[in-house]
Amino acid sequence: MFNAFFKARPRLRAALFGLVVCSPAFVVGVSQAMAQEVHAPAAFVSDRLSVEVVGSGPDVVLIPGFASSREVWRVEADRLKATHRVHLVQLAGFAGEPWSHGDGPFVHPMTDELARYVREAGLERPTVVGHSMGGMTAVLLAQQHPELVGRVMSVDNLPFFSALFGPQVTVETARPFADQAAAGMLSADDAGFRAGQVQGAPGLAKDPATQAAMVEWSMASDRRALASAIREVMTTDLRPGLPSMTTPVWAVYAADADGGAPAAMADGLWGREYASLAGVRLIRVDGSRHFIMADQPARFAELMDQLLASPF
Numbered sequence: 474m475f476n477a478f479f480k481a482r483p484r485l486r487a488a489l490f491g492l493v494v495c496s497p498a499f500v501v502g503v504s505q506a507m508a509q510e511v512h513a514p515a516a517f518v519s520d521r522l523s524v525e526v527v528g529s530g531p532d533v534v535l536i537p538g539f540a541s542s543r544e545v546w547r548v549e550a551d552r553l554k555a556t557h558r559v560h561l562v563q564l565a566g567f568a569g570e571p572w573s574h575g576d577g578p579f580v581h582p583m584t585d586e587l588a589r590y591v592r593e594a595g596l597e598r599p600t601v602v603g604h605s606m607g608g609m610t611a612v613l614l615a616q617q618h619p620e621l622v623g624r625v626m627s628v629d630n631l632p633f634f635s636a637l638f639g640p641q642v643t644v645e646t647a648r649p650f651a652d653q654a655a656a657g658m659l660s661a662d663d664a665g666f667r668a669g670q671v672q673g674a675p676g677l678a679k680d681p682a683t684q685a686a687m688v689e690w691s692m693a694s695d696r697r698a699l700a701s702a703i704r705e706v707m708t709t710d711l712r713p714g715l716p717s718m719t720t721p722v723w724a725v726y727a728a729d730a731d732g733g734a735p736a737a738m739a740d741g742l743w744g745r746e747y748a749s750l751a752g753v754r755l756i757r758v759d760g761s762r763h764f765i766m767a768d769q770p771a772r773f774a775e776l777m778d779q780l781l782a783s784p785f
Contacts, residue, residue, distance in 0.1 A: 528554025538605025566698020598623035
């Protein structure tokens with residue numbers, strides 16, 4: 474089941490597996506078995522994340538994805554800061570941010586800290602936008618703390634990552650492959666790890682500058698953080714909480730006729746996995762791979778403006 478999917482169409486596989494495809498350990502392991510800058514308030518100190526704040530106005534929180542830097546949002550943050558107060562999150566362990574939790578859990582404690590930040594910084598129901606794993610975090614935050622979130626945009630992320638392998642996959646059947654992916658990340662040497670990032674980057678973004686940045690962000694990430702995060706991402710299923718969600722959610726996803734995910738396949742996958750979320754807006758962005766904000770910045774900016782103008 475897993476092997477057949479993995480052996481088919483490697484560039485499509487790369488586009489769909491945006492969270493971890495740039496890790497050679499994941500590919501091998503599963504294929505073998507399956508306006509001005511202002512810093513966050515001084516009172517907020519966390520070993521799970523840091524936040525940079527720019528601009529003024531209604532609050533927008535931007536969360537990067539797996540192994541990524543907050544810089545992935547820089548262009549959009551610079552555009553929005555004239556009219557919004559933008560909170561650029563950096564997750565601990567990624568892109569050079571220190572990690573002090575060994576092989577402990579990643580996503581849920583980080584989400585708890587993000588909720589604490591929203592409270593302590595006095596944000597009033599901010600718009601929360603997350604890319605990839607950051608999208609999972611945004612949805613999880615809205616599920617656990619609906620009173621804190623005004624609206625969510627999940628960018629190229631499914632509520633259960635391992636559903637990429639098929640509708641029959643469960644948390645339990647995904648667990649051995651998650652453990653294997655994590656172990657492979659820890660065991661790869663630097664040269665092999667870098668080679669995997671370079672090889673996988675074109676499947677994740679068409680933009681050459683973003684491809685190069687991805688490689689450096691991954692190399693600067695703590696491998697223990699990467700391993701802990703991917704293990705948790707692959708075994709976290711947010712679908713049971715979708716029917717009871719009241720926060721408006723926009724799920725933006727990529728399709729690319731030239732080596733990325735075919736539109737029909739992407740439509741079917743996102744439609745299936747978000748089916749139980751009433752009122753969800755499913756929006757396909759064509760001509761893009763996983764990093765939609767880099768591959769289609771004008772279209773992404775248009776969608777952000779529409780989101781921020783929408784009621785909640």
